[in-house]
Amino acid sequence: MKKSLFTIVFTLILSLSFAEAWAGNYNESDKAKSQTYYINAPRFVRPLIEKWITEYKRIKPEDDFAIAKSVTNKAISSINIEISDSKVENANNKTVYIAKYAILPIIAKGSATYEIIGKKEFNEKKLKNLFFTSDDIEESENKDKVKDHTVVYSGNGISSVATPFASYYGESVSNFRGKSIAGDDIFLNTAIENDPNGISFNAVPNIYDIQSRLIKNNLDIIHLDVSKDQQNAFSSLDKLITSLEISTIKGIPIEKVGFTYNKDDNKIDDFVGWILANGKSFNHQYGLLELNVKDIAQETPKVKSAYIAQK
Template identity: 40%
Template sequence: MKKVLLTIAAILTLGLGNVLAEENHTNSVRTIKSPRFARPLVEKWIEEYAKTEPGVTFQIAKGQGESDLSVAIADQQEKTQDLFSHWIYIGETAVLPITARSSEAARLLEGKHLNAKKLKQLFFLNDDFEEDVKRNKAFEAITIYSGSNATSVAGSFAHNFGEESTNFRGKRIAGDDLFLNTAIAKDPLGVSFNTLSNIFDLQSRRLKSDLSLVGLDLKKDVAVSFSDKGSLDEVLTILETEKPAEVTVGKVAITYNGTDEAVSRFLQWVLENGTKYNHQYGLLNLNQKELSAQASYVH
């Protein structure tokens, strides 16, 4: 009898343990690592998803520790492959060259409409056009500021022009790319680049009041939209139909390990519902065919 009672007790204990483990897993927190340019969008996902799945909590990861998911620009995926074996694309981010409004750099570049070749000469060290830079006094006077953080768009910007991020002229800035705005605000001759969500005010949809866009060699019918008079929504609309060589556009991915059912459900929701907030937070949409295809990749 004693043995029977002990057996029953063991079974009940094991069963209760399984229930508690399952309950803890269902209510456990999942963390998302995100660069600053995408963080407002990710926070919106978290807020809206909580209304549909209150039993699972997602939150922004703090510090440099591990996370369940990570948002990255596509060409940064290889940096996270040791931790994450899967990824899906949820949109695109665009990067534009900037300087501080009414600065000396803005004056030197005023009226210039730079094509891809001129942008390479302005931003990068390269023996092939070193003499061209020396002949261009405006370029020679300007100081370039680029990001050195692992999540910086510096790599994407460089690759768009066939360069490596180690080839930037000027100074490298540690930390989030938002610090690039601060750097050029302090240097009258500073020029940099940043994502749309870091250079446009997401509420007014206009360029931030302390920034100015570097003029690009674009078609007349779109040039105004890429000037200080343009709006974020105009730029997004144009870049979803055409991709000028002068503008860096990179896919934004969510990377994850593919073994968590709660994470998979969240990703399915993002693809079906979360991407409708892309424009609101400064990201381009994927075309519908490409977006639909991403659902089949979720594990």
């Protein structure tokens, strides 16, 4: 009887041990399958990324990607979006560029500054003078009425287009005139709407309505000293994208959007490979430009993906 009782107890203990081990293995496997790859991205590129995620899910339903919106999820993001091609890679990470975007100088319709600027045209030199401080003696002796009556609102932080905009003009963000606004660049629109003297700049998807393809009702683009055809291109998002992809418009910075992530993560590589091969077809819909052939040829060797091979 004692032997039988011992056998029963031993069998139960052994069964529980196996059950715990199996549960542990199952949980680890289940965790691996259900891992969410969070993407830390500025708002202007989020709609396009969300579209990529939706379409990719159709062919790889087991892989979960999502935009990081909470502070917690941003802190544990597997992918960080770069909005400039000046990213310096380290030993563990790589950056693959997958799209381009344009930055335009903007003003609020009906504002006091809007009335002052009117139909004035600005070339690159005048725009630089308008947005940045200067030690130019000639400028200090000849007061600029437009500059004296405007307040520049610029963004800050790594998710703002302020750095690439300033870099285009050979300046640093510390040289912007006016006020720096914390948070996402979408708040620059609000700032100039609330200040009758405000001017700013922003990425194209923050300026145009993605549905109507027109400039948002409360905004206008500061007139540039460009050809008539290029000036007409600003009338709609699609015309502007076409113009920017076939020619250079002086005064408009064009920057790249990239994914920075762990070099050894094959699942992210597959996602990025799919974007380079197929996802670019959605860029225009969400106000971004496609990479050109030369850019794609430069980026594809960075990615180990079956989708790249298929092309």
